[in-house]
Amino acid sequence: MLNLKTAATLKKTDSLQYIFRYEDSYFNDSNCLAISLSLSRVRQEYPSEVLFPFFFGLLSEGINKQTQCRLLRID
Template identity: 40%
Template structure:
């Protein structure tokens, strides 16, 4: 299972995971209780119930670079253009905007 922490600004907003069944994004319970909590996307409003889908959520897929920058990422890290989650983990640690996707390596996250 591949997993990543998703930050809004400097606050941990939730965990994004990929497994054999597809994708899941779950907001962090402490983040949901914060007065400063804001949704990572208009298409993924704040809620306790996790988001699940068989394809990578469009908001996260949209963070992946395109064109020549995608070509460089694919060649540098030897990642297939079809492996969207791996591209997200490799390229989106410091995206434009206030969202960061930080890979979780070797850690299991509860309830994902």
């Protein structure tokens, strides 16, 4: 049986900054792994002026990418 758990949230603030934050329950569970090497579980919150590179690989390509970028306001 697959046990799904929300790992984190990704927000874009009004000041156009991205904030990645591990959920408390995920961060405090030693059995949960980091989602990437660049977003390790050493810190619970990561701010950035640009979208984290990890998430670029999750976006679509071609016309779907253009649509996603326009809707999500991602350069």
